[in-house]
Amino acid sequence: MRKSTRLTIISIISIIVIAVVPLGFFVRPVHASIIATHGDGYLEEIAPGKYKMHLEGSPYEMGFQQGYLGGDSASRLASEDWFKSIVTGMLGASDEILLIVLGDILDYNRLVDVVGSVVNEATLQTVKFVSGDTLDSALDKLLALCRVLVAHNSQYAPAEFLLECQGVADGSSFGGHPITYDDVLLLNMGMDALLALAYPVVEPLLFWLDLFSFLSCAGYVAKGSATSNGHVIMGRHYQFSSYVLHEEMMMIEYYPDSGYKFLSTSAPGFVGLTAAMNSQGVGIGQDMVPAQDCDPANYGMGTLFMCRYIAQYAAGYYEAIDLVTSNLHGCSWIYGIGDGLYGTTGGCALETSAHYYRVRDMGYVRPWWAIFSFNTIEKKSDLVTWTNHYIYVRMNDLADSYAVDDSKDRYEWLTNKALDMYGTLNLDTGAVLMDYLHPPNYGYYDDPSGPVGASITAWDLTTLTAKALFGHYDDEWVVVSL
Numbered sequence: 452m453r454k455s456t457r458l459t460i461i462s463i464i465s466i467i468v469i470a471v472v473p474l475g476f477f478v479r480p481v482h483a484s485i486i487a488t489h490g491d492g493y494l495e496e497i498a499p500g501k502y503k504m505h506l507e508g509s510p511y512e513m514g515f516q517q518g519y520l521g522g523d524s525a526s527r528l529a530s531e532d533w534f535k536s537i538v539t540g541m542l543g544a545s546d547e548i549l550l551i552v553l554g555d556i557l558d559y560n561r562l563v564d565v566v567g568s569v570v571n572e573a574t575l576q577t578v579k580f581v582s583g584d585t586l587d588s589a590l591d592k593l594l595a596l597c598r599v600l601v602a603h604n605s606q607y608a609p610a611e612f613l614l615e616c617q618g619v620a621d622g623s624s625f626g627g628h629p630i631t632y633d634d635v636l637l638l639n640m641g642m643d644a645l646l647a648l649a650y651p652v653v654e655p656l657l658f659w660l661d662l663f664s665f666l667s668c669a670g671y672v673a674k675g676s677a678t679s680n681g682h683v684i685m686g687r688h689y690q691f692s693s694y695v696l697h698e699e700m701m702m703i704e705y706y707p708d709s710g711y712k713f714l715s716t717s718a719p720g721f722v723g724l725t726a727a728m729n730s731q732g733v734g735i736g737q738d739m740v741p742a743q744d745c746d747p748a749n750y751g752m753g754t755l756f757m758c759r760y761i762a763q764y765a766a767g768y769y770e771a772i773d774l775v776t777s778n779l780h781g782c783s784w785i786y787g788i789g790d791g792l793y794g795t796t797g798g799c800a801l802e803t804s805a806h807y808y809r810v811r812d813m814g815y816v817r818p819w820w821a822i823f824s825f826n827t828i829e830k831k832s833d834l835v836t837w838t839n840h841y842i843y844v845r846m847n848d849l850a851d852s853y854a855v856d857d858s859k860d861r862y863e864w865l866t867n868k869a870l871d872m873y874g875t876l877n878l879d880t881g882a883v884l885m886d887y888l889h890p891p892n893y894g895y896y897d898d899p900s901g902p903v904g905a906s907i908t909a910w911d912l913t914t915l916t917a918k919a920l921f922g923h924y925d926d927e928w929v930v931v932s933l
Contacts, residue, residue: 489622492516497702500922501929504719507706510611514618514722515625517703521719522628524699525619528720529634534597534641535590536694542653546586553589554580555652557596565648569603569748570596593645600644600747601636607779608640608752611709612759615722623720639723640753643782646739647747647805650783654741657853667691667857668738668839669865670787671884672798672813675833677869678876682913683791685798686885687726687736689716693904700906700921702931710763714933716906716919723755725906727762730933732792732912733771735761738839742783743851744804751779758786768795772810781805783850785837791912800837804850809843811835818844825854828866836869838862864893882909882918882928890924900925 487494491507504520506513518525527533542549555561557580567575578592578599605613616635623630667690674683699718706712713729728734737754752760757775765771768790775786780803789798799812813835817826821844829836838861840854841847847854868887872880886907890896906921915933920926 487520489516489519491706492520494520497931498927498929501701501927503702503704503929503931505704505706509708510615511618513705513707514615515622516618517719517722518619518622518624518630519626520622521699521701522623522626524718525623525635525720526628526630527695527699528718529619529630529638531594533695534594534637537642537692538590538593538645540692540694550584550586550589552649552653552656553586553593554584556580556648557589557592561652562596565651566596566600566748570599574599593648596648597641597644598633598637600648600750601640602633603748604640604644604750604753605636607749608756609760612639612722612752612756619720619722635720635722638720639755642755643750643753644747646741647745647750647782650741650745651743654743654851654853657741657855667861668736669837669861669885669887670736670738670800671834671836671865671869672734672787672789673834673869673876673881674791674797674813677831677833677873679874679880680877682877682911683732683789683796683798684876684878684881685728685734685787685789685791685910685912686881687716687734687787687908687910688885688888689725689736689906689908690888691725691905693902696905697902697922700903702917702919702929704931704933705763707763711766712933713762714915714917714931715762716908716917716921721755722759723753724758724762725755726908727758728910728912728915728917728933729762729765730915731766732790732796732915733761733765733767734787734789734791734798734910734912735765735771736787738785738787738837740783740785740802740839740841741852741855742804742841744806744849745783746781746805748781749779750781750805754782754784761788767793768797768799772799772801775801775803776808780808783852785839785841787837789910789912791910796912797833798835800835800842802841802843802846804846804852807846807849809841809846811837811843815843821845828863829869831870831873834869834873836862836866838865860893861888864888878909878911878914878916878918878930881911882907882920885909886920896924898924
């Protein structure tokens with residue numbers, strides 16, 4: 452009798468608990484399922500064919516988790532094949548033109564001048580361009596030189612990021628996809644080596660030749676009256692090669708032992724970041740901008756590690772700016788920075804080159820006398836947009852940079868659309884805005900089912916929610932909260 456009464460009481464309590472506690476407490480979302488784990492890390496399918504990777508622990512532990520859970524992806528990206536495809540696809544020229552450009556980049560006398568202080572004579576003799584070099588042999592030499600420059604500049608990277616790269620290599624190899632530490636380091640630091648070498652050669656040609664077909668990132672930050680809810684909304688189109696990336700992009704959340712947790716739209720193999728938001732409401736991304744003011748010998752930790760540094764350690768807007776400007780930034784980039792939670796909220800386009808930087812914030816107004824400098828279109832105190840050219844007064848002159856028509860066109864399209872949507876922006880409409888080139892808009896892309904190169908992300912930096920599109924343009928968007 453006492454046993455029966457006790458069971459009845461337990462049953463009643465169970466019914467009450469089930470009635471009061473939401474069902475979502477007991478079960479995962481319909482499409483969410485963990486498909487692989489390692490330590491505190493796991494890989495989760497959050498929508499059909501869409502994944503989120505959770506990484507947690509020390510730098511080496513998070514790296515090992517990433518490599519083990521995403522080894523196939525990491526091995527495809529941390530490869531000579533992917534690096535060379537980026538070079539040839541980025542320049543977007545015929546093989547004949549590309550070989551001429553590579554010959555100028557690898558000219559011996561030029562190399563002595565720009566990297567001779569950190570590259571020994573034997574290596575310079577090995578990588579210099581010689582008569583009879585083919586496109587393949589020139590690419591091999593460029594790759595070898597970039598590896599040397601990456602190894603030298605790794606001294607400027609936080610030691611914990613290098614340890615995480617080792618973890619990625621070890622985890623991927625342990626899982627059956629062998630890659631080396633040097634492969635992972637090249638993936639994460641090689642882009643700055645490549646661009647710092649190439650920009651000074653290619654930039655003078657941009658007036659005459661339509662090069663840099665991948666020169667196509669964009670972003671914005673909106674707040675206050677520009678939004679429908681007073682939140683800070685940020686958009687980032689990592690408009691890069693779709694080769695391999697469109698098959699490997701996912702959401703990756705980091706819970707590091709030190710610093711802040713953060714969420715990135717990324718792919719396994721990348722310890723550095725291209726698009727991220729942290730738990731303090733700081734958003735970060737970077738856009739290419741070709742300039743002659745570059746230092747390939749000492750370019751620093753590189754843009755991917757720089758964005759990772761900001762995501763993990765910046766508590767706010769000004770701290771994010773300081774992390775860029777107080778470190779070496781020997782390759783020219785435009786950093787899009789947003790802050791939606793504490794202290795100063797809003798955003799800016801931080802325009803940088805090796806020796807200069809300018810902060811184009813929401814309050815920027817072109818001086819009346821600067822009639823030959825680019826002017827902003829947005830002209831709002833709660834909206835800033837950017838693509839791939841400097842706008843801050845005289846920054847083009849200081850960095851010696853030519854603004855290509857493609858970048859100016861996309862800046863106009865994005866900004867005018869932002870102004871049309873002014874006052875309505877939130878996470879959903881902000882995603883629509885950032886997807887402004889969705890095919891066939893503006894005739895930029897022609898296949899509505901084509902691959903996304905490489906991801907489109909909108910963040911609500913106030914509620915710490917991300918909405919992202921990757922894979923194909925007709926795929927489902929994913930929504931993830933930090």
